[in-house]
Amino acid sequence: MAFSPFKFLQEVRSETAKVTWPTRRETTITTIMVFVMVALASIFFFISDLIIRYVVTFLLGVQ
Template sequence: MAFSPFKFLQEVRTETNKVTWPSRRETTITTIMVFIMVALSSVFFFAADQIIRLLVTFLLGIR
């Protein structure tokens, strides 16, 4: 079975034409949603880290 680069590129192009690409608006909204979720996650993990730090220092009596 021989490998044909031309046939491979032709098949890639055919498959790429089948893809439903998102619009600019969909891409923008999705990007904004990702940034919002990253911000919320970072605030949550920061708060959780501070609470755990306080609990550990309280339990161990570290000042």
């Protein structure tokens, strides 16, 4: 089977034309949602880390 770069690029271009690209509004909303979820996750893990640190410090008797 011979490899044809020209045919490959034609197929890539035709497949790219079939893709449904998101609108600017959809991209903006999705980006905002990602930032909100990252902020919530960071707050959750920060509080979890504090609680675990206090528990371990209490159990080990370390100051």
